[in-house]
Amino acid sequence: MLSYQGIPVMKMTKPLFIKAEQPMATAPPGRAASNRRDLVFVVNPKGANGRTGEQWKMLLPYLRTRLSSECNIYESLTSGPTHAIGITREAIREGADAVIAVGGDGTFHEVVNGFFWGGKAIPGHHEKLSRTALGLIPLGTGSDFARTMGWKNNPQDAIERIAKGVRSRIDVGVINGAEPHYFINVADINLSAKAGYYASRYKRFGNLCYVIGALQAFFGHHNQDLRIKVDEGEWELYSQVTALCIGNAKYFGGGMKITPNAHPTSGTFEVVTLQDFKWYDFVFKLYKLYDGTHLSVKNVSSRSVHSIEVEQIVNDGSIYVQSDGEHLGFLPRKFCILPGAIDVIC
Ligand SMILES: Nc1ncnc2c1ncn2[C@@H]1O[C@H](COP(=O)(O)OP(=O)(O)OP(=O)(O)O)[C@@H](O)[C@H]1O
Numbered sequence: 001m002l003s004y005q006g007i008p009v010m011k012m013t014k015p016l017f018i019k020a021e022q023p024m025a026t027a028p029p030g031r032a033a034s035n036r037r038d039l040v041f042v043v044n045p046k047g048a049n050g051r052t053g054e055q056w057k058m059l060l061p062y063l064r065t066r067l068s069s070e071c072n073i074y075e076s077l078t079s080g081p082t083h084a085i086g087i088t089r090e091a092i093r094e095g096a097d098a099v100i101a102v103g104g105d106g107t108f109h110e111v112v113n114g115f116f117w118g119g120k121a122i123p124g125h126h127e128k129l130s131r132t133a134l135g136l137i138p139l140g141t142g143s144d145f146a147r148t149m150g151w152k153n154n155p156q157d158a159i160e161r162i163a164k165g166v167r168s169r170i171d172v173g174v175i176n177g178a179e180p181h182y183f184i185n186v187a188d189i190n191l192s193a194k195a196g197y198y199a200s201r202y203k204r205f206g207n208l209c210y211v212i213g214a215l216q217a218f219f220g221h222h223n224q225d226l227r228i229k230v231d232e233g234e235w236e237l238y239s240q241v242t243a244l245c246i247g248n249a250k251y252f253g254g255g256m257k258i259t260p261n262a263h264p265t266s267g268t269f270e271v272v273t274l275q276d277f278k279w280y281d282f283v284f285k286l287y288k289l290y291d292g293t294h295l296s297v298k299n300v301s302s303r304s305v306h307s308i309e310v311e312q313i314v315n316d317g318s319i320y321v322q323s324d325g326e327h328l329g330f331l332p333r334k335f336c337i338l339p340g341a342i343d344v345i346c
Contacts, residue, residue, distance in 0.1 A: 037072070041074065041076070091132070098134070106140065109185075162345055171337050173246065182338075186251070226311065257292030273300070
């Protein structure tokens with residue numbers, strides 16, 4: 001049995017991929033005889049309150065028309081949380097040319113985690129010359145990664161990118177723990193992570209869930225003194241931290257440009273820290289967080305790092321950590337960049 005964040009993950013049994021077309025695709029990925037590309041689409045039918053599943057059904061005929069002359073198309077619908085990780089791992093081992101997440105940032109995050117196993121990138125199929133690429137058809141609520149990449153929230157554009165198949169190497173963040181955990185957008189600590197934890201309970205309200213989550217997190221919130229170690233240097237004290245955000249990409253929370261200088265091809269994280277913020281600071285400065293102009297605000301700092309360790313001064317295990325909007329537990333944690341870890345279809 002595999003596990004993910006301590007949660008058991010079902011080992012896939014075949015058939016894993018269902019052919020979404022087509023007269024020419026007769027073998028599963030890894031055993032296709034021609035130089036046609038094997039594309040595995042990992043679809044969260046429940047994403048965006050079920051809209052992802054509906055939109056996928058409508059998109060499939062267009063996708064077949066556009067891609068099936070050059071590609072074998074396989075689809076795999078997720079049955080629940082973490083399923084996308086197992087599907088991705090199996091697809092890479094079977095030699096898929098690309099695994100394409102169809103859904104929101106949560107599904108994308110799981111597919112990214114599926115590129116790794118036991119702290120290492122999963123080796124692809126020995127017959128394949130190039131490694132499996134990561135793709136995205138953004139059909140979820142948030143689409144934060146797509147924003148960083150400058151992609152429109154338009155599935156036809158995504159299919160064009162997949163058809164062209166241009167690849168770029170991107171960085172991935174890794175968080176230590178009993179089992180390493182990977183992120184592609186932003187990992188964050190304290191108030192924002194707590195807000196994300198609550199927001200996940202209100203997904204049925206769409207983007208409004210972030211507002212409800214933030215309000216709930218504010219009740220009983222305390223800024224915290226934290227200790228941080230950057231790039232294996234000396235420990236430093238950061239007093240009264242409201243939120244500490246580690247960006248591989250620019251956006252979190254459905255469009256908040258929290259780490260505006262981050263880019264997943266930079267080889268570094270941007271760490272943005274908000275200190276000693278009161279509730280009214282958010283009322284007056286929230287728009288700056290959305291448009292990415294908050295770095296000039298008092299008590300906001302930014303630095304570029306390769307790794308960062310974060311601890312509480314008095315460790316009572318109460319400081320929330322999340323990555324790509326998924327609750328990940330509590331401090332302490334260490335975050336490191338893995339430069340160029342994945343090829344993305346861009
Ligand atoms: N079949 C399923 N049923 C219920 N939940 C699922 C299923 N498949 C995947 N999930 C979970 O749904 C979560 C959210 O999915 P996804 O990101 O695609 O949609 P979303 O509603 O747009 O959310 P986001 O805010 O992350 O964009 C994922 O993190 C995943 O764990």
